Amino acid sequence: xxxxxxxxxxxxxxxxxxxxxxxxxxxxxxxxxxxxxxxxxxxxxxxxxxxxxxxxxxxxxxxxxxxxxxxxxxxxxxxxxxxxxxxxxxxxxxxxxxxxxxxxxxxxx
Amino acid sequence: xxxxxxxxxxxxxxxxxxxxxxxxxxxxxxxxxxxxxxxxxxxxxxxxxxxxxxxxxxxxxxxxxxxxxxxxxxxxxxxxxxxxxxxxxxxxxxxxxxxxxxxxxxxxxxxxxxxx
Numbered sequence: 059x060x061x062x063x064x065x066x067x068x069x070x071x072x073x074x075x076x077x078x079x080x081x082x083x084x085x086x087x088x089x090x091x092x093x094x095x096x097x098x099x100x101x102x103x104x105x106x107x108x109x110x111x112x113x114x115x116x117x118x119x120x121x122x123x124x125x126x127x128x129x130x131x132x133x134x135x136x137x138x139x140x141x142x143x144x145x146x147x148x149x150x151x152x153x154x155x156x157x158x159x160x161x162x163x164x165x166x167x
Numbered sequence: 168x169x170x171x172x173x174x175x176x177x178x179x180x181x182x183x184x185x186x187x188x189x190x191x192x193x194x195x196x197x198x199x200x201x202x203x204x205x206x207x208x209x210x211x212x213x214x215x216x217x218x219x220x221x222x223x224x225x226x227x228x229x230x231x232x233x234x235x236x237x238x239x240x241x242x243x244x245x246x247x248x249x250x251x252x253x254x255x256x257x258x259x260x261x262x263x264x265x266x267x268x269x270x271x272x273x274x275x276x277x278x279x280x281x282x283x
Binding site for chain 1: 173208209210211212213258260262268269271272273274275276277279
């Protein structure tokens with residue numbers, strides 16, 4: 059079956075760094091997306107990884123290890139507006155997006 | 168800037184009535200659009216794939232006669248929830264890809280449907 063495992067909830071402090079881990083099992087693999095979803099809103103695209111390694115985009119970085127079925131999203135210099143759910147979304151062999159419940163990140167001052 | 172426009176943002180309707188949700192591609196001719204539903208604290212669930220000029224492809228368990236999809240042009244897809252019931256109350260979101268199959272999905276702002 060297809061499965062995504064992320065922590066349900068994490069808490070971090072404004073200005074700090076947080077790493078959200080994700081492990082996945084899919085039928086084939088064509089890359090992995092990270093999305094941000096604020097409460098009551100639709101998800102917005104953050105990053106895409108298809109090759110192993112780290113992709114950096116401003117305060118956000120995403121890492122992928124295909125052999126381990128593992129990815130993480132690293133958020134630096136946390137701001138209050140970063141409080142949201144973060145969704146790790148792999149793409150299977152049919153290019154279907156596999157959605158989980160994500161990680162709710164709470165930022166405290 | 169925005170890629171997808173979805174309307175309305177929220178709607179309240181009475182049980183038994185129908186509601187139409189519009190999804191517009193603002194800067195791209197989208198042959199395919201995707202309709203999702205999300206219940207509180209749950210993951211997004213793909214309902215159907217909307218194909219311009221042909222019938223939509225529905226996911227297992229989604230009633231095609233209840234959730235009518237029309238994709239009559241390259242910039243507009245509509246989802247009509249027919250004979251709505253309180254259990255249809257949910258957050259409906261449309262999305263599209265602007266490129267290849269591994270392109271990111273860009274979403275509209277979503278429609279919060281409440282059926283009383």
